[in-house]
Structures are given as C-alpha cells and as structure tokens.
Amino acid sequence: MSEVAQTFGEGAVSEPSAIVGGLWRNGVLAAISWAAAAFVTVGVPDVVPWGSGGLFAIITGGIAVAFLVLSLVVHRLGRLGEVLVHYGQWFIVIGIWLALWELTTAKSGWLPKPFFSPPHGLLNVYVTDGQRLLICVAYTLRLWSLGFLAGISVGYAVGVALGWSKTFSYWGMPFLKLIGPVPATAWIPCTFYFFPTTFGASIFIVALASGIPVAILTASGVGSVNRAFYDVGRILGADNWYLIRKIAIPASTPHVFVGLFMALYYSFAVLVVAEMLGAKYGLGWYIQFQTAYSGYANVYAALVIMAVLCAGIIRLLFVARDRLLGWQEGFI
C-alpha cells in the first residue's frame, strides 16, 4: 500500500480518517455519485436515442448499492478493503464523470452524435455487436502474439549478436540505424510483394515494430556490460559461450526490458495499420470499418478494449520483470 501511496504523493490520500466509526465516508460519496449517474441516465430523456440506457442505469445503480454496502463492511475485508479504500476518491470521481458524460452527450446533445457517444452508447455496442467484437479480439490477439513473439525473438538474438561481436556490429549497426527510425508501416509495399499471404505481411509489420526497439536496447545493454565482469569470467576459466550466456545476457536484462516495453507500445500502435492488409476480422479492422461508416461509438468501444488489452499485457510484463530483475539493488 505504501508504494501506491507514494506514487500519488503525500496528502492526496487521507487514509487514517477514511473510515470513521466503521463507516467508509468515500464509499458513501461514491454510492451517491454512481446513483446520480444512474438517475441521469434514466431520469433525463435522450436527445437522440442510443439504446441500452436502461441496462446502463441498472449497472451503475447496482454499483451504487454495492458501494453503499461496502461503506459499511469494507473495514472487514483486509487487504482488498485497503485497496478499495485507497482508490475511494477515484470511485467518487468516476461516478461524477459518468453523470457529466451522460449530460454532455445523450442528454443535452452538446457533444453531438455521431462524433460522441454517451457511456450507454458504448454499452449498447457491446450488447448488440459483442459477438463480432469477441471474434475481433481473438484475431487481433493471434496477430499480435505471433508478430510480437517473432519480433522480440529475432530482435533479441540480433541485439545480443550486435552487442557482442565487433564484426556483426560493424556490418549490422548501420542497417539498424537506417531502418530504426522508419515507421514499420512504410514497409507495406515490399511486404505485399515478399509475403504470399496478407496475414504473413501483417505479422511481419508487427514483428518489425516490436523487433527493432528490442534489438537496439539489447545491443546497447550487451555493449555496456562492465568489462570487469568479463575479466572475472575469463580468469575463472570461462569460454566465450559462457561469457555470453552467464554474463552478457543477465547483465543486459534491465536494458532488454526497456526495449520490451517500447516494443509493446509500438506493436499496438501498428496493429491498426497491420490489420488494414486484407484482414476480415480484428480490432484494427473493426476500427477502420466503423470509421468509414461513421460508427464512432463502435470505434470508441473497440478502442476501450484495445486499451484494456494493452494495459493487461503491460501488467504481465511488469510481473515478469519483477521476477527476473529482483536482484537489482533497491528494485523492490
């Protein structure tokens, strides 16, 4: 909890006074704000109908009731309770934000259709088009994981070779420096020629976007390993292969992870373009398709899914990093 509190800065959260007399004050306020969002959704008529307004009101109303219950029992929930209490202020603000979002879009028409959508408009997309979106998620994840894994594997191997071997670096580094700044999408014309299927071309684009940052960061990581470590290894009887596996690779892992995080962002950024290449499903395809038909609510709905996927994968990468780099001083 303390690490979370630190990132939010002191004074932002007043933990000790959050629960007074067994009652979680922010929980009650959150219940009020979410109830307000539910009330606005059903109580004020839509300027233009969106659908699923009733369902959205039931969900937000249900969450309001849940907060009300939680405000009485949260102090008995231990670790989970602490986390809930910590984010109490966020829960209040999200409720207010949903209510304002409803008011500015569907209820007043100030932010008009089709460019903006109220929250229940997004919910309506999941309700009416959920099945197609699920298929799109599956297609996107397939393309992304194949491209990302291929890209980081090749990028890592190339990076180790560039960082370790002077010859490899002499011939390879100029290419990497030339190719590096070119957006992966600029290779679309050649990929069409070289790959027999558009799916292969799409994988290549994603792989290129994720491979280049991993290669550059791995090369710089391997290149910047403290030379004294290699001296120690050689003195203790290590051959080159041992020096690479047991010294160069672990010593450069912190750099590699920086590269992996960059690769993750780049690969998600090119997904939309990669799915332009003759795809029939996929979130990127869905976004373009819906944009062409001014289905902006659908676009937003797909964007939310993409953001959640990306955040989830980043979380996984953090877990992997914490496990592998626990040896770093002051890391955890």
Added chain:
Amino acid sequence: MMAGPALAVAQPVAAPEVSVAVDIQSVSHQFKLSGSTLPVLDTIDFSVAAGDFVALLGPSGCGKSTLLRLVAGLEKPTSGSILVDGQVITRPDPSRILVFQDPTLFPWATVWKNVATGLEARGVLKQERARVDSALALVELSAFADAYPHQLSGGMAQRASLARALVNDPALLLLDEPLGKLDSLTRLTLQAELVRLWQRNGFTALLVTHDVEEALLLSSRIIVFSDRPARIKAEFRFDKPYPRHRDDPDLIALRRSILGTLGLST
C-alpha cells in the same frame, strides 16, 4: 628459473603441489593511447618461489596492477615473458586467480552462484558442489549463500570474492589491493584472514598494495616500485613468524626504511 638463490625464501606451510613459482623476465609494457604510447612497466625482473607471499608496493598508478593483469594472462606484455612453473603464460587459467579491489560479484546471481562460477565455467559444478559450500564456510559466509551481492557489506562482498577465487584451489593468488576500499576494522580482520587462508591452502600469493603496514603484516618479501613507468626500486625481506603485530619494533623499523625508499619520511 630462479633469479638467484638469495631470493629463495623458506616456505611456511606450503604444500608444494598446490603452489607454483613465478618468473618475471624483463617485462616491459605500454598502453596505446590515441596515437601515443604510455609506458607503464620498464624491464621488470624478479622471481617468486612456490608458496611465497610477495607484496608489490608502490605509488598509485605506477603499473603494479597492470603487472598482475599480465601475470593473470588477461593481457600480453609488450616485451619480456612471464613464466609460471617454467611455462610461458598465454591466457588466463583458473589455477591463477586475480582478486580485484572491487569485489566485482555478479549482481544478478546469489553469493552461492557467484562462488560457483569457476566450477560451473569448467563444467565440474555438478560433481563438486560441496566445494562451494566449504569455500563459503572458509570465509564464514555460509549463512549468506542465498543472499544477493547488494545485500552484503563491503567486507562480506570481498570475502565472497575471495571464496570465489579459493573454490578453484588456485596455485597462484593475485591480489590487487583487495582490501583497499574497506574500512580499517574490516581491513584488520581480513588481513588476518588472508594470512590464515594462505597458510592453510599453501598457494603462492602476489599482493599489490600501497599500504606499507599491510605489506609487512602479510608478506615475507616486499618489492618496491618506482613511479610510472614502474621499475624495481628496492626489495626487502621480512621473515617474522605469523601472526605479526603492527607494534612489533622490527616491523616499525622496516616500515620506516620502506617509507624512506618511497620518498616519505616519518
């Protein structure tokens, strides 16, 4: 290939099969620095008998550490040759281990794994795991086998670094100011420990230091180097039995004359 019988020193507890003699024959070395050359060693000539503990003393930056790197086989001398038991050194070998001023433990590996490095690199770790445990016990770090280097104090890290060297049963231990960065109390403890390990294992030891007292506490021969490029300026013998005491009048007298050769009067 002894330089002369006068240099042969009585071996203390040395088991002859685990120590080696070192012959340094008119070794000169220079660094190439962007066009110009920097001479660091100038016709160094001396021999170390098997099992002997010799200290190399001199002003900092004079090239003593370079000499140790040459003996370890990490670099080749520009001219001259270095022989260990009559064989010319061409590359590093785990029978000659260099311990640096910094512990240079691998931060990503536990203390146990660090100490096991030499055995693992030679592919004998599976059969000889017990040696890692006994090396850790020897430097009293058994309780810290699973700790990571950043969790150790400076003295503990240097002891781990010694264990990483000793686990290979080196015949020649090259010590490059191994206690230079430690606080004075830890230094005293580790000086005594070094003597104990040397007497127990019987290896030949070459110690680079700029601490005259340390040289006198540990070694039976002290070779004094000049400023860069290093030349041998003087050589002293000190045959007192161990453990020695820093307030021993003989030690104090010899310390004064060594400091005199270094250009410092006390």
